[in-house]
Structures are given as C-alpha cells and as structure tokens.
Amino acid sequence: MLQISLNIALMIMSLSVAVCFVRVIKGPTMSDRVVALDTIGITMIGIIGIIMIIQNTLAYAEVILVIAVLAFIGTIALAKFIEGGVVFDRDHN
Amino acid sequence: MIEIIISILVLLGGFLSLLGSIGIIRFPDVYARLHAATKSATLSVVCIMLAVFVHFQYVEGLFSGKILLTIIFVFLTAPVAGFIISSSAYNSGIKLWEHSVQDDLKIAMEKSKKAKGKGRKARS
Numbered sequence: 722m723l724q725i726s727l728n729i730a731l732m733i734m735s736l737s738v739a740v741c742f743v744r745v746i747k748g749p750t751m752s753d754r755v756v757a758l759d760t761i762g763i764t765m766i767g768i769i770g771i772i773m774i775i776q777n778t779l780a781y782a783e784v785i786l787v788i789a790v791l792a793f794i795g796t797i798a799l800a801k802f803i804e805g806g807v808v809f810d811r812d813h814n
Numbered sequence: 815m816i817e818i819i820i821s822i823l824v825l826l827g828g829f830l831s832l833l834g835s836i837g838i839i840r841f842p843d844v845y846a847r848l849h850a851a852t853k854s855a856t857l858s859v860v861c862i863m864l865a866v867f868v869h870f871q872y873v874e875g876l877f878s879g880k881i882l883l884t885i886i887f888v889f890l891t892a893p894v895a896g897f898i899i900s901s902s903a904y905n906s907g908i909k910l911w912e913h914s915v916q917d918d919l920k921i922a923m924e925k926s927k928k929a930k931g932k933g934r935k936a937r938s
Contacts, residue, residue, distance in 0.1 A: 722817060722818075722821060723817045723820060723821055726821040726824055726825050727821075727824060729825065729828070730824045730825055730827065730828035730862075731828075733828035733829065733831065733832050734827075734828050734831050734832075736832060737828075737831045737832045737834070737835040738835075740832075740835040740836065740838070740839055741835045741838055741839075743839060744838050744839050744847075750844065750903070750908055752844045752899060752902070752903040752906075752908060753844055753847060755899055756838065756844065756847055756848055756851050756899060757838055757851075759851065759895060759899070760834065760835065760838060760851045760855050763855040763856070763859055763888065763892065764831055764835075764855065764858075764859075766859050766862075766863075766884070766888065767827055767828075767831060767858060767859050767862040767863075770859075770862045770863055770865070770866045771824065771862060773866055774820070774824075774865070774866055774869050777874070779870060779876060779878055782878060782880035782881060782884075783880065785863075785880075785881075785884050786880060786883065786884055786887070789884055789887050789888055789891070790887070793887075793891045793894075793895055796895040796898070796899065797895065797898055800895075800898045800899045800901075800902040801898075801902065803902050803903070803906055804901075804902035804905050804906055
C-alpha cells in the first residue's frame with residue numbers, strides 16, 4: 722500500500738512540474754517566470770524526498786538541502802535583477 | 815499504522831503541490847499567482863519531509879537532523895522569497911489585474927515620494 726501511494730504521489734508531482742513549466746514558457750512577464758521556476762525548485766525537493774523513501778536510503782539529505790539553498794538564492798538574485806538591472810551594487814551613494 | 819500515516823502525508827503533499835500549480839496556471843496576475851505558489855508549495859514540501867522523517871525514525875530507527883533542518887529552512891525562506899519577488903514586480907511597474915479593487919501600496923509610495931521630495935528641497 723505504501724508503494725502504491727508513493728508512486729501515485731510521484732506521478733502527481735511530476736504532473737505539477739509539467740504544469741509549472743507551461744507557465745515558465747508562456748508567462749507574459751519576467752516575474753511570472755521567476756515564480757514558476759521557484760515553484761519547480763520547491764517541487765523538486767518533494768520529489769527527491771519521495772525517492773528517498775522508495776530507495777530506503779538517507780544519502781540524498783544533503784542534496785535536498787543544497788537544492789533548497791540554491792532555489793532561494795537564485796530567486797533572490799533574479800528578483801534583484803528584474804528590479805534594478807544589476808545583482809550587486811558597487812557604490813552606495 | 816505507521817504506513818497509513820506516511821501514505822496520508824505523502825498523498826496530501828502531492829495533492830497540495832498539484833493544487834498550487836493549477837493556481838499558478840489559472841490565476842490572473844503575478845500577485846495572485848505568488849499567493850498560490852508560495853503557500854501550497856511550502857505546505858506540500860513540509861508534509862512530504864515530515865513523512866520522510868517519520869519513515870526513517872519509526873521504520874528504520876535512524877534519526878536524521880538534516881531533514882528537520884530542511885523543513886525549517888523551507889518554512890523560513892519561502893515567504894521571504896515571495897515577498898521579494900512581489901516587491902520587485904511592483905517596483906518594476908507590473909500592473910495589477912483590472913478587477914482589483916484596492917491598492918494600498920500606491921498610496922504609501924506616493925506619500926513617501928512626496929516626503930522625500932520635500933526633504934530634498936529643504937536640503938538644497
């Protein structure tokens with residue numbers, strides 16, 4: 722029973738990634754694409770969590786942490802880039 | 815018993831994730847899409863990671879602190895990322911949906927711009 726529900730959840734989450742990818746392709750503004758990419762990154766964490774239960778190993782825990790940090794940093798950098806055109810400010814005047 | 819709890823948590827996580835992506839593709843503007851994306855995706859990841867933690871704690875007998883750390887990290891950073899995307903979208907001039915009835919930030923920004931202009935005039 723656990724295997725069946727894990728497989729169902731894996732299929733639902735891959736469908737959800739596909740639906741988000743439609744928004745990444747046709748989003749009218751750049752902010753829509755950033756929102757959808759952030760959601761794809763967060764869904765990827767869930768997919769790797771389910772794969773951890775299926776394969777019965779703890780080896781992917783670091784992978785999950787690194788994906789979470791990279792999704793957050795990438796979202797913040799893209800938001801700053803949309804707002805001002807630069808990611809790092811060189812002068813503070 | 816443990817299997818039933820893990821199954822319910824995993825299925826709830828998958829369902830919430832699908833609900834969030836349907837919200838992303840159906841809602842009319844960036845701010846509403848952000849609302850759908852941030853909340854449901856965060857709750858789905860928290861449910862699935864809780865299921866992973868319960869599985870390894872009670873079936874395998876292994877305590878994993880990294881999974882708890884992931885839950886706390888996602889729970890803290892998803893609202894921050896949503897707030898920063900929405901503020902950058904507002905500052906870069908993306909319009910609200912045409913049926914929106916209230917825009918509080920516009921009033922506040924006009925007031926702050928007026929105060930800044932007055933301050934600059936007084937300084938010069």
